Amino acid sequence: MPRLVSAARYSLRKRVLVTGGAGFIGSHLCERLLADGCDVLCADNFFTGTKDNIAHLIGRPHFELLRHDVTFPLYVEVDEIYNLACPASPVHYQFDPVQTTKTSVHGAINMLGLAKRVKAKILQASTSEVYGDPQVHPQAEGYWGHVNPIGPRSCYDEGKRCAETLFFDYHRQHGLRIKVARIFNTYGPRMHPNDGRVVSNFIVQALKGAPLTIYGDGSQTRAFCYVDDLVDALIRLMASKDGFTGPVNLGNPGEFTILDLARKVIALTRSGSRLVRRKLPADDPRQRRPDIALARRVLRWTPKTGLDAGLKKTIAYFRGGLAGGA
Ligand SMILES: NC(=O)c1ccc[n+]([C@@H]2O[C@H](COP(=O)([O-])OP(=O)(O)OC[C@H]3O[C@@H](n4cnc5c(N)ncnc54)[C@H](O)[C@@H]3O)[C@@H](O)[C@H]2O)c1
Numbered sequence: 001m002p003r004l005v006s007a008a009r010y011s012l013r014k015r016v017l018v019t020g021g022a023g024f025i026g027s028h029l030c031e032r033l034l035a036d037g038c039d040v041l042c043a044d045n046f047f048t049g050t051k052d053n054i055a056h057l058i059g060r061p062h063f064e065l066l067r068h069d070v071t072f073p074l075y076v077e078v079d080e081i082y083n084l085a086c087p088a089s090p091v092h093y094q095f096d097p098v099q100t101t102k103t104s105v106h107g108a109i110n111m112l113g114l115a116k117r118v119k120a121k122i123l124q125a126s127t128s129e130v131y132g133d134p135q136v137h138p139q140a141e142g143y144w145g146h147v148n149p150i151g152p153r154s155c156y157d158e159g160k161r162c163a164e165t166l167f168f169d170y171h172r173q174h175g176l177r178i179k180v181a182r183i184f185n186t187y188g189p190r191m192h193p194n195d196g197r198v199v200s201n202f203i204v205q206a207l208k209g210a211p212l213t214i215y216g217d218g219s220q221t222r223a224f225c226y227v228d229d230l231v232d233a234l235i236r237l238m239a240s241k242d243g244f245t246g247p248v249n250l251g252n253p254g255e256f257t258i259l260d261l262a263r264k265v266i267a268l269t270r271s272g273s274r275l276v277r278r279k280l281p282a283d284d285p286r287q288r289r290p291d292i293a294l295a296r297r298v299l300r301w302t303p304k305t306g307l308d309a310g311l312k313k314t315i316a317y318f319r320g321g322l323a324g325g326a
Pocket of ligand 1: 050071087187
């Protein structure tokens, strides 16, 4: 009898699949879902994610790790799917651009197919890059974007755009319950130290006392969202009413120039680093800031972590890693 009781209790837990769960955002999402009482299946091919990111979760009774590439079909029983699998930084997604497009497009088809078979709700981690180099500012969800289809960033931008198309076609054609999040620059502990993203780049350079690399004149702007805020938004989006599909912008609207960020990082790390200038790469957007009115209204969400507070936590993480020889 006691076994029946515990089986019944077990079945009440929501079973959640997180693809790309061993990555930066995915590992924080797995943590949060476990804390919320879910049964979490993390699927990852470890292209950019690592077991270290989720080492503290392995062995927990409601956490399961599966080495799986989303470009292949997956057969599991789940109630919800967060589809995060995709390299996110230009260095990584340009390493094998054909595989990047496959991960976005075939990955979306496979995960949507799974959602259809098991009637799961599915959330896509899309990106602000679907707006390309935007001609309107800030970008609201109604803006269709200004994207180069044949440039070095296109494998990521167009792959994510096609994934959004697939999500909406599965919704219209098969009645799938979908959620599309357009994520803007997110930072925090467990970012890759060498993937060329500006926050991790600056912190690692400052901690090593190396010059901070500024591409262009540093007047281009970016908005930075702390990872805990983003994870909170993803959870709220998944829990939103079935009628709400998105796409919805998720990010922190506080806008900073790259020079502002460099100076903040130098001050917070108390580094003696100086700044060096390099040529701006192709298709680098001049301005990036989310319009999050929709997320505020529908999800009742607003980011809570200011840039200084988030940078301090991220710096502490990288300081630990560098001290450990990472
Ligand atoms: N971090 C950001 O600022 C940001 C901004 C916009 C969108 N996003 C999106 O959020 C998601 C997570 O980004 P992140 O910053 O955590 O990046 P990340 O590189 O740390 O995580 C991506 C994860 O996906 C895994 N992966 C890659 N290809 C795979 C495949 N074919 N099969 C299975 N797993 C695969 C990687 O190993 C990694 O663990 C991505 O889809 C990314 O496009 C992130």
